[in-house]
Amino acid sequence: MQIKSPEFKENARIALQDVGLQKALGNLKAGFPVKRAAAVERMPEFEDLRDQARDLKNHILENLDIYLEQFESKVVENGGHVHWARTSEDACKTILDICQQVGAKTVTKGKSMVSEEVNLNEYLEKNGIEPVETDLGEYILQLREDHPSHIIAPAIHLNLEDVSEAFHKHHHRPKSDDPAVLMQEAREMLRKKFVAADVGITGANFCVAETGSTIIVTNEGNGDLTQTLPKTHIVITSIEKVVPTLEDMTLFQRLLARSATGQEFTVYNTLSTGPRREGDQDGPENFHVVLVDNGRSEMVGTELQDMLRCIRCSACMNHCPVYGAVGGHSYGWVYPGPMGSVLTPQMIGIENAGLLPNASTFCGKCESVCPVRIPLPKLMRHWRENEFEKHLSPKAVRYGISGWGFFAKRPALYRWVSRSSAWFMKKMAGKKGRINKLPLAGGWTDWRDMPAPEGQTFMDQWKQGKR
Amino acid sequence: MPNAEHQPLVGLFVTCLADMFRPTVAFATVRLLEQAGCIVEVPEKQTCCGQPAFNSGDRKTTQDIAKMTIEAFDGYEYVVGPSGSCIGMLHYYADLFDEGDPWKARAEDLKARAFEITSFLVDKLDFDKISAQYDGTITYHDSCSGLRQLGVKQQPRKLLSKVDNLELEEMEEAETCCGFGGTFCVKYPDISNRMVSNKSEFISASGADTLVGGDLGCLLNMAGKLKREGKSVEARHVVEILAGMLDQPAIGEADADKYALAKQV
Ligand code: SF4
Numbered sequence A: 001m002q003i004k005s006p007e008f009k010e011n012a013r014i015a016l017q018d019v020g021l022q023k024a025l026g027n028l029k030a031g032f033p034v035k036r037a038a039a040v041e042r043m044p045e046f047e048d049l050r051d052q053a054r055d056l057k058n059h060i061l062e063n064l065d066i067y068l069e070q071f072e073s074k075v076v077e078n079g080g081h082v083h084w085a086r087t088s089e090d091a092c093k094t095i096l097d098i099c100q101q102v103g104a105k106t107v108t109k110g111k112s113m114v115s116e117e118v119n120l121n122e123y124l125e126k127n128g129i130e131p132v133e134t135d136l137g138e139y140i141l142q143l144r145e146d147h148p149s150h151i152i153a154p155a156i157h158l159n160l161e162d163v164s165e166a167f168h169k170h171h172h173r174p175k176s177d178d179p180a181v182l183m184q185e186a187r188e189m190l191r192k193k194f195v196a197a198d199v200g201i202t203g204a205n206f207c208v209a210e211t212g213s214t215i216i217v218t219n220e221g222n223g224d225l226t227q228t229l230p231k232t233h234i235v236i237t238s239i240e241k242v243v244p245t246l247e248d249m250t251l252f253q254r255l256l257a258r259s260a261t262g263q264e265f266t267v268y269n270t271l272s273t274g275p276r277r278e279g280d281q282d283g284p285e286n287f288h289v290v291l292v293d294n295g296r297s298e299m300v301g302t303e304l305q306d307m308l309r310c311i312r313c314s315a316c317m318n319h320c321p322v323y324g325a326v327g328g329h330s331y332g333w334v335y336p337g338p339m340g341s342v343l344t345p346q347m348i349g350i351e352n353a354g355l356l357p358n359a360s361t362f363c364g365k366c367e368s369v370c371p372v373r374i375p376l377p378k379l380m381r382h383w384r385e386n387e388f389e390k391h392l393s394p395k396a397v398r399y400g401i402s403g404w405g406f407f408a409k410r411p412a413l414y415r416w417v418s419r420s421s422a423w424f425m426k427k428m429a430g431k432k433g434r435i436n437k438l439p440l441a442g443g444w445t446d447w448r449d450m451p452a453p454e455g456q457t458f459m460d461q462w463k464q465g466k467r
Numbered sequence B: 001m002p003n004a005e006h007q008p009l010v011g012l013f014v015t016c017l018a019d020m021f022r023p024t025v026a027f028a029t030v031r032l033l034e035q036a037g038c039i040v041e042v043p044e045k046q047t048c049c050g051q052p053a054f055n056s057g058d059r060k061t062t063q064d065i066a067k068m069t070i071e072a073f074d075g076y077e078y079v080v081g082p083s084g085s086c087i088g089m090l091h092y093y094a095d096l097f098d099e100g101d102p103w104k105a106r107a108e109d110l111k112a113r114a115f116e117i118t119s120f121l122v123d124k125l126d127f128d129k130i131s132a133q134y135d136g137t138i139t140y141h142d143s144c145s146g147l148r149q150l151g152v153k154q155q156p157r158k159l160l161s162k163v164d165n166l167e168l169e170e171m172e173e174a175e176t177c178c179g180f181g182g183t184f185c186v187k188y189p190d191i192s193n194r195m196v197s198n199k200s201e202f203i204s205a206s207g208a209d210t211l212v213g214g215d216l217g218c219l220l221n222m223a224g225k226l227k228r229e230g231k232s233v234e235a236r237h238v239v240e241i242l243a244g245m246l247d248q249p250a251i252g253e254a255d256a257d258k259y260a261l262a263k264q265v
Helices: A005-017 A019-041 A046-062 A064-077 A088-101 A113-117 A120-126 A136-143 A160-171 A179-196 A222-228 A246-260 A303-309 A321-326 A337-348 A365-369 A376-389 A395-408 A411-429 A458-463 B016-020 B023-035 B051-055 B059-072 B084-096 B102-113 B117-124 B144-149 B154-160 B189-206 B216-228 B238-242 B255-264
Strands: A081-085 A106-109 A130-133 A199-202 A206-208 A213-218 A232-238 A268-272 A286-292 B009-012 B039-041 B078-081 B114-116 B137-141 B210-213 B234-237
Touching: A005 A019, A005 A321, A005 B189, A019 A246, A019 A321, A046 A064, A046 A246, A046 A303, A064 A081, A064 A286, A081 A088, A088 A120, A088 A199, A088 A232, A088 A286, A106 A179, A106 A222, A113 A120, A113 A232, A120 A130, A130 A136, A136 A160, A136 A179, A160 A179, A179 A222, A199 A222, A206 A246, A213 A222, A213 A246, A222 A268, A303 A337, A303 A376, A321 A337, A321 B189, A337 A365, A337 A376, A365 A376, A365 B144, A376 B051, A395 A411, A395 B051, A395 B059, A411 A458, A411 B016, A458 B016, A458 B023, B009 B023, B016 B023, B016 B216, B023 B039, B023 B078, B023 B117, B023 B234, B023 B238, B051 B059, B051 B084, B059 B084, B059 B102, B078 B084, B078 B102, B078 B117, B084 B102, B084 B114, B084 B144, B102 B114, B114 B117, B117 B154, B117 B238, B137 B154, B137 B189, B137 B216, B154 B238, B189 B216, B210 B216, B210 B238, B216 B234, B234 B238
Parallel strands: A081 A286, A106 A130, A106 A199, A199 A232, A232 A286, B009 B039, B009 B078, B078 B114, B137 B210, B210 B234
Antiparallel strands: A206 A213, A213 A268
16 A cells, blocks of 8 residues: 555545545544444443453463464464465465465455454555455445545545446445345345355464464345455464463453443454364464564564554544544544554554654543543653654754743743743734734634733733732 | 541642643542542642543553643542543552552552542542532433443532532433544544534433533533534533532633523524
């Protein structure tokens, strides 16, 4: 995927004027957060579970090597294969190799953000293999040559008309705007692909070390067909998804469904444990797990380690007023919203993604809903500090802050600046009580008035004995 | 409640916005603290809490300001200010210093003593003898840091419920950020504008005639938007109402506006 994060501001400006997008974002806001709140309300122990989940994830991350090795040996014991991919390139090559070994022409795919992260579809296409997305949202995006704008509802930026348009164009059927008809259409198209596919690729929400299982949680059931029908099943996932036991996994499942969609439980929770065994009715003959690192292991042991607790529930973006205003594509890469503002700089470099961790008021809403209590604002601030230290922040910011700092460290001077500014602004406002155009503050006064100061500063008046 | 002999010595953290834009907010805070039996002093060495540097990633400058502020408020039993955001920043100071650094311990100590005004009155002093009157319907915006970092939610409402004649009409999404965010509003002006526009709609829809909040930054932002949109809703800091200090025109309001409006109706 092309990196557009450096153009965040421009992307955002366009997004704010996009009527269709704004309508879609309004639906999002009225949906997930309301449902989550209701689900949390119904579960008195929810906050305790969040603490447990945070602690368990911390434990896992401190013993990541041990659990990953345990997972690997269990997969192998079950007759499967584990591949370690340090980079996106490694992951794509590994998957291509497997596909070529089995002579694959068509692969079906369940929803996987890691596959977006490594840009798998493009890589396969370039090498003559047709990837077919089977998640409805992803399928629509693939038809439109579009990308996900949300980690669990990838096509959330589209409206019904967009879908109807795309289906009409690609399915060569009469145009319909009845969701049931559209769904049926997609089903018919995809059935053929499910049967034709040589390889099925899915992601994994968790990897269970004690059994060597991977699990996908979905609401459509497409993932089940993707992974059971073809002869070869490849799981592409990332190293922080490992959990020690099946029971541990259930803790995260309970939190994930509620935090994401407000469901008590996701509709399909499908475990894969190795290839088909003798006597099994169905299932793939080959089972591969590709474990992607892509900068994650570098986060272990640093302040950013907390980010690896993320279970990709999307609550942070669903509740984020900035995401809600500009949508996921504005962020310009795979992961949007608060979690993306922390992860993206790690994966594509702070020099490309510096605008993202800055695009937050630090309102703290994301942290307040994160099921694993990731201190997202603190981690965004980590990147701002990193940017500042590397002299990557815009000059205006650096000079502005050091100039301001010079005064802020000297109370007498600071008094003088406050006094003069108050006087000046009061003067400008005249009797109106507010200013509608202030030099050097266009960012403010283009959109809103600047209320005028009362006149004299508090410090001056206090000194004069006023009470 | 402090006993009759003990009068807590409070250092007022003025906040730079109250100092420069709205001294009334600081005077009102002093009045409330005195009504609650405190002795209030205003240390000279204070400027700003350091948030602009902290949120821009300039840790060194933030540390310098933190040290200065810690020293300025040495010896005060409590440090109280009319802003959840600035007091929240004082609470962050401890995170700026490494384990073992003596400044860390001093910062922790400051954190234990530093309170936002409404939470200080309610949670610490159990004070609710408000003697004020407000003839109007207000709606309350919960500013982010106060709400989520310091747990300020019921305290201002509890105190406001003691104000004669005052009606509270809650707006939808009272807890959603107004889009101020310090430097955010100038770095990302159009996103900030969308957020404050949403806010302005919720404020109007509440039917209240006055917007009340506990943070001047947010209030300047929202008042500025309401006025730009030509709305009649006024904005005031919660302490102005609680202390009954309503002589100053509301935020961004000229005296004349009121009369013009009165004539229209
Ligand atoms: S950061 Fe937290 S809230 Fe956001 S997707 Fe990850 S787990 Fe969910």
